[in-house]
Amino acid sequence: MADYHQMWKDLGMNVEMHDQLCAVLPQAFGDVFLSQENRPEMMDYFDFVVSEIHGVRPAELVEFQKKGGKVFGTFCVYVPDEIVFAAGGIATGLCGGSQFWVPGGEKVLPVNTCPLIKASVGARLDRTCPFFRIADMFVGETTCDGKKKAWEILAEDVPVHVMDIPQMKRDKDIKSWADEIRIFKDVVEKFTGNKITAESLEENIKLFNTKRKALARLYAMRKNENIPISGTDTLLISQIAFYDDPVRFTEKVNILCDELDQRVADGVTVFPAGTKRILISGTPMAIPNWKLHHIIETCGAAVVCEETCTGTRYFEHLTDESASTVDDQIQALAERYMNINCACFTPNTARTDDIIRLAKEYHADGVIDINLKFCSLYDTEGYKVEKALKEAGIPVLGIETDYTDSDAQQLRTRISAFIEMLNA
Ligand code: BJ8
DSSP states (O other): OOOHHHHHHHHOHHHHHHHHHHHHHHHHHIIITTSSSSOOHHHHHHHHHHHHTTTHHHHHHHHHHHOOOOOOOSSSTTSSSHHHEEETOEEEEEEOOGGGGHHHHHTTTTSSOOHHHHHHHHHHHHHHHHHHHHOEEEEEEEESSHHHHHHHHHHHOEEEEEEEEOOOOSSSHHHHHHHHHHHHHHHHHHHTTTOHHHHHHHHHHHHHHHHHHHHHHHHHHHOOOOOOOOOHHHHHHHHHHHTOHHHHHHHHHHHHHHHHHHHHEEEEEEEETEEEEEEEEESSOTTTOOOOHHHHHTTTEEEEESTTTTTHHHSSSSSOOOOSHHHHHHHHHHHHTTTTOOTTSSOHHHHHHHHHHHHHHEEEEEEEEEETTTTTHHHHHHHHHHHHHHHHHHOEEEEEEEESSSSSHHHHHHHHHHHHHHHO
């Protein structure tokens, strides 16, 4: 990585502590990604982005701010990027996916809080992530209790706007979510000093639809019998989607897909014939959380799809592009976003339906339902997920884990046994 120490200092980061993170990431990345064989050539771009993760994109954001631009940090796929970009701002994902940041979060949060929340709070308070320093405003949401309380703590340190997400999906809830997006629009307009017009919103609805279509195209490649890209590589791309420039990202994903199309035509695969296919469902995997994919794929199975917010929940469903007034566009956004099936909703049968549909579409031999430790939402919903899968005759393994490596060996044993059972 090039030397970004001056930028990090200017951002008020704890550079010494941050250096410790920079020292371990290349090794972790090499072990997980570069050890894979026969990777698509176009993964080069995504490897580069992650090798410069705290450099290139933060430097772009800093330049943008110098010209008066505002950066919004988000933590949930319910927060509509379209609104931020339509006001000339930039939205960037902030969910923490490393154990490195967890102890910082534990200084102010109960230990029995999910690692994603602890890492996100720790990254800000310890000043060890440039994205958490750059974001001018954090945008939280009322999805789970841990997050709701975390926003109050973060608000002592940085401007925070919280979006009130309904917990049911009746007509009145969709209406209330549309109202919430209208409030967000006003906040973003005031913060950026820019008015959102029907034209700017239309442009950005189309931009994010195009980005979602590129990700859907990438995922569709994995439905093939010969799988041209590993699940581990696809996860990396999904994670990068949260912070890369959306236009460049979409272009790079489509170029990669052109290569994958050719691989499919040539029968090129990254897995031996007969490899068992796994669908992952559950909690999101924020960068650099690559633990489960690495374990599953080095145990001899292929991850063919993720029913997570770092997977299909991020890109499935497009926003209707036909509305011509800001008000109607916001209604269209509300309807699109309310299709995301987060476990914070009740009832959430559409999620179990999705998992079964995806298992069929991606020809999965089994499902691994993953829960981040202390996430009671997805943990509790695991009962319904496992029941529905069993009724559908799809083998399922429930796993709870965190960001540490302490359970890696135990997970390897359980996952190997599951794959062996699928092979029997
Ligand atoms: S739409 S999944 S991105 S809230 S933070 S709920 S793991 S205890 S992240 Fe999420 Fe939006 Fe839902 Fe998706 Fe559990 Fe942890 Fe809460 Fe979490």
